Amino acid sequence: MKKTKLLKVPSRGLITISMVSLVLGFILAYSYSISSEDNEKNASNLSNFQEQEKYREKLVEQKERNKELTEEITDKQQKIRAFEHSFVESEESVEELVEEAEILRLLIGDIPSQGKGITVSLEDGAYNPSQENPNDYIVHESHVFKVINELKISGAEAISINGQRLHANSYIRCTGPVIVVDGKTFPAPFTIEAVGDPKVLLSSVNLGGGVVDQLTSDNIVVTVGEKDLITMPALREDDYS
Template sequence: MNKLKTSSFILFIIMLIVGILISYSYQVTKETQSPNHTSSQQWEKEYEIRKLLIEQEKQNRKLQQLLFKKQQQVTEMEEKLKEEKQIYYNLVEDVEKLRMFVGEVGVVGQGIEVTLEDASYVPEGGNVNNYIVHESHLFKVINELLISGASAISINGQRLFHNTYIYCNGPVVTVDGNQYPAPFVIRAIGDPEVLTQALNIAGGVLDQLAYDNIVVKVEKKNEIRMEPLIKNQTTN
């Protein structure tokens, strides 16, 4: 009987120890596997975040490429606008020059003043017509000034037009219907040095006028003003 009790007690002790060992083993296994499980979840989360970052970077690159293209388009448009602005500016300049040439607007600038006078002395028996200013003399001066770059010309204050007519009638010269006596003052707007040199060329206009007994005086002017032709025509 005592042997049976002792065997039962020993068996109980053994079972208790085995139970404790099993429980301990389970607890150790659980604690050992728990970090692995957590690491797996964390890895999956990091993977998803990394995936989102990669997608975002791809989207950013696309946006950067789009921005670069738009910047190029803006640059091209700015260059085009600059060119158009320059073209418009040139057109405005050309229009203003043309308006000045045809006499639609007044003009101010430096230039020269050429005064033609009849000869102060006529030899006895000489032909008076050979000692006075004629339209041909005026045309010589005007044509030389135009060829030399004069932008506007006037005679005795009357500005000349592209179809201005000039003719001589005795001691007076008629310009577009208006009569002017000598002396005849021709004003031209342009580079004073160029205009003066053009008239003073050897064998040129001034020498020809001197040969025709015409008294000529040339002066450089810092400022010459001419009214628009329309105003002159309205006044006339």
């Protein structure tokens, strides 16, 4: 039986192999370490990117919400301004309606009237009954109507004839030398009083070619004056009969 001989490896070879193994192990270990760091870095970068993306999305959402709120605020402000304008206009409308109602109450005689104004007195003209037609010198209802209509047009808020206050349905009728106002008889002279702005009323009746000139040409004696205070009570039910 033959004996196997063991090969002897030179000690230098063992050292070389050991060095190679050591270097290889170090390289593997370093490569693993670098790889781990890269993975961690990549993972960290990915996490940071995702976090930033999340914040970016939230920022975009917040901007959109802010835009919506800004538009809503603008809309609310426009509605408030529109309401304020309508409220002011409504207040003005109510005030105008109240003033108009007050004027209408004065015109129909529902409330007393007091203030400055003017008086217009109409008298029959002088004539000779034996030579002239007396009707050409007598104050007729047409003359009275001319004065009253001019005063109304000029803004008089209340008018009376010989103390009898007129209303919306008043009637005037001439009966010889007297006139009948709402069923009450009054002889000449006829004094017409009007509450209103004296300057406006005087200018109106004294206008060239106006009421006074027309009545004078009809032989009527006209006297116009200003009064600081004219008082007219509210009409009663029997004043309308």
